[in-house]
Amino acid sequence: MTLARTGGKRMDSLREFQARFDLSMEALCARILDRHAATIRVKKPAVAVANLARIVETTLTLANRKGFHSMSLRELAEQSGLSMGALYAYFDGKDTLLMMILGQVVGAVEEVLGHPPEDLAGDPVGRLRWLLAAHLYLTETMHPWFVFAYMEAKAFSKEGRDLAVANELATERLFAGALEDGVRGGLFAVSDVEMTAGLIKPLLQDWYVKRAKHRKRGVTPERYVEAVIGFVESAIGLGRTVEKPTVGTGENASAA
Amino acid sequence: MTLARTGGKRMDSLREFQARFDLSMEALCARILDRHAATIRVKKPAVAVANLARIVETTLTLANRKGFHSMSLRELAEQSGLSMGALYAYFDGKDTLLMMILGQVVGAVEEVLGHPPEDLAGDPVGRLRWLLAAHLYLTETMHPWFVFAYMEAKAFSKEGRDLAVANELATERLFAGALEDGVRGGLFAVSDVEMTAGLIKPLLQDWYVKRAKHRKRGVTPERYVEAVIGFVESAIGLGRTVEKPTVGTGENASAA
DNA sequence: CCAAAAAACGAGCGAGCGCTCGTTTTATAC
DNA sequence: GTATAAAACGAGCGCTCGCTCGTTTTTTGG
Known part of the structure; x- marks a missing residue:
């Protein structure tokens, strides 16, 4: 069950993610x-x-x-x-x-999410999965940094707030881009790409904002990634029969 | 397109919600x-x-x-x-x-969400829709109150934090309850009810936490409610062909 | 081993904080 | 009209804050 690839190597677990990106x-x-x-x-x-x-x-x-x-x-x-x-x-x-601290959070987001593996360029399903997994593993690895940036946002100076907002919108654009490609290829059934991308973001943010709750329930990062991928792919018409049949990529999601 | 009912009267818009509950x-x-x-x-x-x-x-x-x-x-x-x-x-x-302020926020949640209309007791689809709409209209009406409670949560005393956490879990239980009923009736395809309820919550919270962003995009509360309902119902297997056929309630969702 | 450079130290500063309380103003009743 | 209660007032208290800077300690290189 391959979730996403990064430069030819799979990124199925937090461990693999942390081996690829030095976020010590x-x-x-x-x-x-x-x-x-x-x-x-x-x-x-x-x-x-x-x-x-x-x-x-x-x-x-x-x-x-x-x-x-x-x-x-x-x-x-x-x-x-x-x-x-x-x-x-x-x-x-x-x-x-x-x-x-804020600057380094924004820098890490750009560095990790800004350059998805090239072999996913023509694969919207894989790219969306990679983005979801990478986002979650990034926030898991730098958990206190992201909680800090999220909770202290209103205390930022104007330039700080603008930076945070721009960063958030840029991330949403990455999701929207994958969704657009998928819609164009007949893979996804999404009527409002921008809105859907905006709904994906809070699902990922919830992992680090409410991590204590998820941890108490025994949910691991890997399980949460799978749940989000399953939830999103069901919502956009993947993982079950769709109007236009799936082409090429194979590898459908399994469960929510 | 009826979204949800409250005591026999429809609750299709923010205006109707505000007419039923005095939250001045x-x-x-x-x-x-x-x-x-x-x-x-x-x-x-x-x-x-x-x-x-x-x-x-x-x-x-x-x-x-x-x-x-x-x-x-x-x-x-x-x-x-x-x-x-x-x-x-x-x-x-x-x-x-x-x-x-926190106490009044918690009180309003209990008062509004705690007592769904009785005629939805046997209708999981309608009850879920009602919960989603009521939650969103409640937070829209008391927007600054909810932003306050959400952002200042860490500044609460221990009793305050416990109160907030208990309130959040109680709300999730309401979602989970509707989901369980729907699964039992063969209406929803959900493998992990608790996890799914936990994914619904951040979708609703995003409305008030990031309202400025949504407003800038011209999204009204009514449109956001519809988007969330469509997104959630697609994700749990409603709004398209499901393994077990829909029974009774009719009224399916339309778009995301 | 020792002078020069680098780094760390921490008492003290003005400002602003939450909070108090003796006083003044306003509303009420006959 | 005036006595009494209710409400509002705001300067001042003790304290802690972010920040500074003269001093001390540690590291470095010949």
Whole structure:
């Protein structure tokens, strides 16, 4: 039961996804360092990345527990093991810290979802599945980052909010693109592509926004991916008899 | 095209919903006054309700713009036209103000969704449609209240969070109940009722969480209800040929 | 081993917070 | 018209916030 492919290799599980994309805290903080080299006053990259990791890790924990605004920098200093002054060698204000994290979330989305494997270019069913699975595994891997970006959105500056909205719409466009291709090829029965794409998004977001609930029910990422794929494909007319017969791709969904 | 019934009267539009349920600011604040009569020091109900309305209205506006914690009581006093001291005649602390609003949201959900029209008791399709429509019209009518409850959830006290979680699960149980009945009657093809109910919830929540996006696209509440009903019914095997033929109810969905 | 550079430290600052309470204003009753 | 109760007022309290900066500690290179 192949869910989606990425560059010739299958992506059937969270483990395979994580093997393909390095989304470790160190890798992500290294990119934050690149992006904000101008404001970070610490010279040695190894030191900077290590401390950024502690700062970001602690920030995500505290902010996701009580909200970014309610988290004080004194608390961040204490929990992260750094001093107030040391923190200000890594950012020039609380808002910058927030934008560092948001920027990396947006960057990861673009990097992962922006380039689906080329061999799925002519395969709308496979591409849709790949997008659903990749989105879910991405948010699972960077769970606290996405919860942070989602919940603190209203606290963003104008540029931050615009960035978040643009990113969300871009993701929806990817879904809509796969749907359009499928409709054109007679694979999907969708009357309003934009609306349908807009309904898919919250299904995926629910995984990380309400992850505690799903976990309590014993639902794994893999099972949730399958449920969403089954639900969506049923809704758009796949997985059962459709007016126009399926062509080419084979590999239909099984269950919801 | 009847979407849902409530006590013999149809509920095809937001207008009809609002005619059946009094969810005006005054009615809601009157119930808040009842609930918190012990802590509110203002004696005359007319005065108390009028000022509560100003307080709640302003709180929802400010909190939904910048977050409840970032909103100061001085700002609330200024914007609502009351003084700092006057505010404390209506609540004994900022947290109590938050719980007043949350409590009324939970109360409204129970009141509206808790008692579906009796003539839908034996009609899973109609009851599911009624639940979807009622949920959406409820959140549309009390939009800022629901955004507040959703976004400030993590700022709640333990009892507040437990209340919110219990409320969410109760709502999902209503969906699951209709789904179970439909599966038992051979109307729906659903392999995991609990999971499916869990996927319906975020579709409805997206309406109020991202309402600005939907509004910008020109989507009305009525159109969104229809889209969700169509999407869900397709996903659970209604609206097209199913293994077991539909019995009794008639009235199938039309489009997504 | 030691000076210079890099990094970390943490008390202290002004501002703004939630909240209080002595006072003033407004509504009510005879 | 005035005495009393009800409601509103808003300066001020103690506290914590984001942020700064003079100082101390650690790392580096010859």
